[in-house]
Amino acid sequence: MLKHIVMWKLKEQAEGNTNIKNALLMKEMLETLKNSIPEIGAIEVGLNINSSAVAYDVVLYSEFKDEEAFNIYLDHPEHLKVAEFVGKIYDDRVVVDYMV
Secondary structure, three states: OHHHHEEEEOOOOOOOEEEEHHHHHHHHHHHHHHHHHHOOEEEEEEEOOOOOOOOOOOEEEEOOOHHHHHHHHHHHHHHHHHHHHHHEEEEEEEEEEEOO
């Protein structure tokens, strides 16, 4: 199983929205991917409640059967739409992908 974890720090303002509004939009968009990409085994999106300066705003946790399923997800048109939006609203991103 492949686990995919991503965290983003969002811009204060982007695409005409506050970072809080964009975080909510992003959460909805990411969670909806489960309905259109069957390769997603599990998906969870969390919004930060920690006020620390080092905290990130949004975290994505997802699971895939294997690397092939993960690559299908990465290249899926619905994922690419979400990635395009997210690319416009974040300042920093970190990612970890690992097999268990």
